[in-house]
Amino acid sequence: MLRPLTPPAKFSLHPLLLALGLAGASWAQAAAEPQPVELQAADEPLRLRPVRLLTPPGAPGQQSKPALVLSARALQAQVDQQAQAEGAVELRYGDLLLRADTLSYQMPTDLARAEGGVELSRNGSVVRGPSVQLFVDRFEGEFAQPSYFFSQTGGGGQARSLHFLGPQRLRAEAATYSSCPAVEPGQTPAWELSARTLRMDFEANEGLATGAVLRFQGLPILAAPALSFPLGSERKSGWLPPDVGLDKRSGFELGLPYYWNIAPQRDATLTPFVMTRRGVGLDSEFRYLEPHHKGQLNLAWLPWDRVAERKRWALNLANAGELGPGWLYRLQAERVSDDDYWKDLPKRISSPTQRLLASDLQLSRSRSFAWGEASSYARVQQWQLLQGTDPAARFESPYQRSPQIGMRLSTAADEGVLAGFIPWGRQARLEGSLELEYNRFDLPREALSSQLMTGERVHALGHVSLPMGGAAWWLIPKLSVNAASYALDRPLADGRRSAGRTVPGFSVDHGWILERQTRFFGRELQQTLEPRLLYVNTAYRDQSRLPNFDAAPKDFNFDSIYTENQFSGVDRVSDAHQLTAGVTTRWLESERGEELLRLGLVQRYRFRDQQLTPDGLPSTQKFSDLLLLGSAHLSQRWWLDGALQYNPDSGRNVRTSLRARYSPGAYRTLSAAYRLVRDQSEQLELGWQWPLFGAAAAREQTRSLNDAASGGVGCKGGGAWYSAGRLQYSLKDRRLTDSVVGVEYDAGCWILRMGAERLSTGRAETNTRLLLQLEFVGLSRLGSNALGVLRDNIPGYRQLSDPRSSNRSYD
Structure with a gap:
């Protein structure tokens, strides 16, 4: 002032x-x-x-x-x-x-x-x-002889001389740089970068240190004739911090990534690495973003694996774009060299199903008309199965589409109705859709020998509906049909190579949304009451002798119970003469609209026995399992939610899911979960991020103006220890499954993360990986990607350096 x-x-x-x-x-x-x-x-x-x-x-x-x-x-x-x-x-x-x-x-x-x-x-x-x-x-x-602090990076230092070269550039001679707080004369910061010459170009987002040495606690840990680094979150070519890893399958791994900012719309990262047990290899990534195309290519190459005694590689493609007016394409493909790759080198596989890798090429075009929309599409989908040598661990393959060609016609706003759109105050009018599609189904070479059926299918899916409603209700009667015709490579049990069926259906979806003002715990709230009824009458057609290429049972939950068919896909259509009735009530804050409490229950009543069911056995049960759900956020600290599937005939719950999270403040979160699937699995899960001891209170304070002016940030009173992790325990198997445990030390201007990650790679196999990362706030991170592992596994986890780091992106 x-x-x-x-x-x-x-x-x-x-x-x-x-x-x-x-x-x-x-x-x-x-x-x-x-x-x-x-x-x-x-x-x-x-x-x-x-x-x-x-x-x-x-x-x-x-x-x-x-x-x-x-x-x-x-x-x-x-x-x-x-x-x-x-x-x-x-x-x-x-x-x-x-x-x-x-x-x-x-x-x-x-x-x-x-x-x-x-x-x-x-x-x-x-x-x-x-x-x-x-x-x-x-x-x-x-x-x-200046001392300096740069607000753009959150760090500063001292120099023999400092030359201003314009509003966005400077050069310092015999300079130092650190984000640590100012120290007493004669002492050195916890970490410090010293350089013969330090150049900073804030407009180009580039810092360049010549004759650079990085010291941590007075010990040199990195030296380079020239060291460049970004001054913010923008991209810049140069060597990135080393990647360090340790697991029991590959040993110690060291990677030295080089980032190449090829152009504003293209970049690449090349990472030569060495594994003490397996050998030397290269990881590479290329990305591009053009006006009509975007994509990414990843290739991991290990010329010779000393453990497996063969070459290893992994390829991942993800591309999308526009080929012409209205024509869109999408290509996603992932392949690896061998069946054991997912066990030995799991971090180089991006698929969520690590033993099932897809290659998928899609082409589509959509056009809008006054009456609605028409779209045509083509697709080729292939699979790579990582079966391994254990016969008990082999699994059935999904079918490949070689190819899939189709066309869809839908009237205006019909997609919104299908997605659960509530037509507030709309005029009743007929709406409908029609899908015509051809598929050629075959199997990959890794499929089980028991999987023999392949062939072709042509199907037609159509419906016509008459949505109507008002400000607080909706009513949607609908007629539908599912027709399919098959031409098979092998004969069916009765000797036929061709078959077909047509399944008609009728449904009525009706619901209300009622509101009232109320008080709860001394707070002004708005309560809703939302009853809903779904009547379905679908004819029975025997489909037991027909092939099943793409149908699978839907998960039984609060959403799927309000659908006409209990199967996804086309090949199976469940017969039904049933009424689904449920109600949900919510309590919302009147001012902000935040949901504080939700309760709901739903059950299905069958007017006749169901012949085609997910488990393959006819169902004579009049009342289905009862579904109950609840969630509560009554205070800023507590979140609770749960779901229960209860069987009224056996008097036992079939599935249970309960979760709770307690977050009293920043960097303080505890979560617990219990999941039960009767006769299949029972799990407990605990996740947390919590201060152990040290200057935790100081850690939560944001940087003040005085800190900025003095050229330092962080905890002036000392560091703070935090614990973070997630444990999963199988009560059925009586063992820990996928889990991660770590500790973090926050010294203000640097953060140390240490931990271990345990991943299941089979019924009795696991892989344990050690995590070690040192983050110099305002400069860079060294070591393994511990921050990314903690963020991906712990509900509510928050990065400790968020308020201070100029680059808050994750690894």
């Missing part, structure tokens, strides 16, 4: 426009006879308002240089030539503020020389030293 003066010594000079001499005379007169100011108390001194930018008034949109404002206890001025100021000198020019004991300013050359306790601040950055010479408008000059 600018220091108040009584009487004020104030100049508002635009270079070469205002005469310093006249301003000096005005100051002398004001000192002798202070003049009252309107709306200012007579005994209250005038104050300069501490704003970032002072500009003379002008017409809107008029561009002009900012004004130069100079204040001091004593000042001598010569018109259009120079000014000499002494005592608490402050010079302000736009967003530049210069403080010193003495200052001389040459107006013809725009050169300011300041000495004695010099402090220069601009855009949040601060530089201090004994003297500076600065061309004010160009922001070019030299600072002698």
